[in-house]
Amino acid sequence: MDYFADVEIRRSARRRKTVSARVEGDTLVVMLPTGLSASAEQRYVRDMAERLAARRERRRPTDVDLHERAMALSRRYLDGAAVPSSVRWVTNQNSRWGSCTPSSKAIRLSHRLQEMPDYVLDYVLTHELVHLLVPGHGRDFYALMDRYPQRERARGYLEGFSGRSGESWDEPEIDEGGGAAAPESAAG
Structure with a gap:
């Protein structure tokens, strides 16, 4: 169960025999019948966590896939023109979607993107690739970003996602040290 930040149990008197689970953000939500014993609950939670973690791992692109x-x-x-030295998932990036260090050409993507549609992942990845070429968010940056045809759709998705989770979302900024710094939930 280390794959999930938290586990939430929801019991229902209407639920008689079935157990189901889903992932909401980083939380595993397990729906159980009300009368289930504590030992059965633990068994079902462990089983559902293993199943959903395995499913996530099968869907998650590796760092090689990302590159x-x-x-x-x-x-x-x-x-x-943009050639990253590395592209990898990171779990310590909860205040932005992605970041890059232009000097080393390294790109890091938040693990939270793993559950999002491909066009959103591609948007954030393209955003970071453009930063390898253009450090700020000026006219040249947006001229290159406009080449990604689903840019507005992906931004809308991220804004909607951030609104749902209570986070704010803005276009990112590049820090003075050459690495990417961003406001809460920015692409980087």
């Missing part, structure tokens, strides 16, 4: 995806996006939208 290949970044290279494909660079070729498609940036004429192959």
